[in-house]
Amino acid sequence: MKQKEGNKKGWSNSVKKVAIGAAVVLISLGGVAAVEKAQSSTDKSSTEKSVDSQEEKMKSEAIQQEEKKDQSSIHKNEEKEEPNQSSQEKENQAENSVEPNQSIEEAAKQQNKSIPDMKAEEEVKEKAQEKEKAQETEEKKETKPKVDEEEKADKENKEEKKQENVSSSSENKQEQASAQQSGNQTTPSTPELPTAPSNEENQEEKVVYLTFDDGPSTHTQEILQILDAHNAKGTFFMLGPNMKRFPEATKAIVEGGHEPALHGVSHDAHQIYQSKDTVVGEMKEAQNDLYHLTGVRTNLIRTPYGSVPYMKPEYLEAVHQNGFELWDWNIDSLDWKYKDARYVNGVIHDIETKSFKEPVILLHDKQTTAQHLNDLLDYLSAHGYKMKPLDDTLPVVHF
Numbered sequence: 001m002k003q004k005e006g007n008k009k010g011w012s013n014s015v016k017k018v019a020i021g022a023a024v025v026l027i028s029l030g031g032v033a034a035v036e037k038a039q040s041s042t043d044k045s046s047t048e049k050s051v052d053s054q055e056e057k058m059k060s061e062a063i064q065q066e067e068k069k070d071q072s073s074i075h076k077n078e079e080k081e082e083p084n085q086s087s088q089e090k091e092n093q094a095e096n097s098v099e100p101n102q103s104i105e106e107a108a109k110q111q112n113k114s115i116p117d118m119k120a121e122e123e124v125k126e127k128a129q130e131k132e133k134a135q136e137t138e139e140k141k142e143t144k145p146k147v148d149e150e151e152k153a154d155k156e157n158k159e160e161k162k163q164e165n166v167s168s169s170s171e172n173k174q175e176q177a178s179a180q181q182s183g184n185q186t187t188p189s190t191p192e193l194p195t196a197p198s199n200e201e202n203q204e205e206k207v208v209y210l211t212f213d214d215g216p217s218t219h220t221q222e223i224l225q226i227l228d229a230h231n232a233k234g235t236f237f238m239l240g241p242n243m244k245r246f247p248e249a250t251k252a253i254v255e256g257g258h259e260p261a262l263h264g265v266s267h268d269a270h271q272i273y274q275s276k277d278t279v280v281g282e283m284k285e286a287q288n289d290l291y292h293l294t295g296v297r298t299n300l301i302r303t304p305y306g307s308v309p310y311m312k313p314e315y316l317e318a319v320h321q322n323g324f325e326l327w328d329w330n331i332d333s334l335d336w337k338y339k340d341a342r343y344v345n346g347v348i349h350d351i352e353t354k355s356f357k358e359p360v361i362l363l364h365d366k367q368t369t370a371q372h373l374n375d376l377l378d379y380l381s382a383h384g385y386k387m388k389p390l391d392d393t394l395p396v397v398h399f
Contacts, residue, residue, distance in 0.1 A: 208351075208359045208385045210234040211329060213263055213302065215365030216242050216249035222370045224256055230377040232387030236365065237263040237302040237327075240286040247293050254294045259389035261300040261327075262286040272303065273310040276318035279303065283324055300390060302327050308399045325392055328399045329362040330354070336364055341372045348379055360390075360397045 212223065215238050227234055236253050238260065243250045254260055264272050264282040272282050283301050291297045301324045303311055311326070319326055331350045335343040351359055363369055380387060 206383070206385045207388055208361065208380055209390055210361055210363060210387055211237060211261075211302070211327070211390070212363050212365045212369075213237045214239060214242070214267065216246040216253065217365045218246075219367050219370045220246065220249035220365055221252065223365065223373060224252055224258070226370070226373050226377060227258070227387070228256065229374075230381055230387065232377060232380075233258050233389040234387070235259040235261055235300070235390045237261045237300075238286070238290070239263050239267055240265040240282075240289040243286070243289050243293055250290070250293050254296050257389075259300065259391065260290055260294065260296060260298050261302065261390070262290070262298060262324075263302055264304060267304045269305060269310060273315070276312075276315045279311070279315050280318050280322050280324075283319065284322070299324050299392060300327060301325065306399060325396055326398070327360070327390065328397055329360045330356050330397055331359050331361045333361055333363050333369075335366070335369045339368045341375065343369070344372050344376045344379075347376055 210227075210232065212234055215236050220236075223234075233256075236258060238250065238253075250260070262283050263286065264279075265285050266272055266282060272278055287297060287299075301319065303326065306328050307316070307326060308328075316326065331347060331354070333343045333347050337343075338346075347361060350356075363373075377387070
């Protein structure tokens with residue numbers, strides 16, 4: 001019996017050694033799968049021979065335990081051989097892949113797989129590739145409209161910039177051409193379309209100053225009515241005695257928004273121009289008369305017959321030192337000479353022929369002047385003149 005057990009034990013040990021050796025060989029060649037296959041083959045061989053007896057089952061279990069121990073040691077050896085295995089796995093992956101010119105049957109034989117399994121794998125790969133291609137085409141379809149829109153926007157921006165450059169260059173050329181035309185009048189200019197006058201030209205106003213000497217008189221109210229009818233304002237150089245004689249007319253001048261001014265007292269060249277003191281004295285007396293009648297004080301004066309030839313330099317200096325502003329005129333209506341409508345034509349002629357920017361017209365507070373004044377004001381209004389009074393802010397007009 002012992003001999004029999006010893007024989008069986010020796011037989012099992014020999015079987016075990018053979019199985020382990022086969023497992024090592026399989027691991028080195030094919031990896032863990034070959035070991036598991038060897039184990040299954042040994043298990044079958046051991047179980048087939050130990051079916052009839054319980055003892056053989058016990059022995060097979062002991063053999064399996066010992067094989068597990070040996071497998072753990074084999075795994076340790078495998079960890080040391082991982083670099084070699086990784087390279088081997090790459091070779092296996094290369095073997096599993098199907099080359100372009102290789103048939104499925106050849107690949108199946110090479111990889112130890114069945115032909116249906118190999119065909120199924122190839123179909124799965126083909127479907128995956130088709131799916132990827134479909135996704136790529138969809139992405140291209142989605143991105144293409146965006147790219148087209150961006151290109152279209154870029155083209156539009158380039159066109160707009162090109163048009164702006166063309167318009168700006170044409171404008172610069174026009175400006176240069178106009179500058180050359182204005183600088184060189186002899187150069188023939190190209191015809192241009194008529195343009196409407198600018199706002200600045202429309203805002204420019206022409207001004208004329210109407211001045212009436214020797215008043216007030218019995219005709220002052222008539223003159224004021226004509227001025228009011230044309231929305232015109234005048235300046236009245238008045239004599240002291242006449243202001244006292246016609247106080248209502250004097251007040252009406254001030255109340256009507258016209259400018260009261262001083263013309264002295266005597267209107268006699270022999271009296272007023274005796275000295276600088278007589279000139280200043282007469283102007284101060286007329287100034288006081290105006291103030292007592294109206295409560296208004298003025299420093300605007302006009303000496304009888306004008307400043308030439310009677311106002312000497314010392315006279316001019318004296319009136320200036322006393323705060324007076326001496327005014328002459330640049331258009332003489334000659335209403336004192338003609339005493340009819342001819343003075344109106346004379347004034348119109350001077351306005352049209354003389355280059356006075358702001359005419360200061362000499363008139364007189366008298367009947368013949370009032371009779372034809374409306375004709376003169378009609379002309380001035382029709383030609384866009386504003387009729388304003390003098391004031392101390394304007395530059396004075398001297399001969």
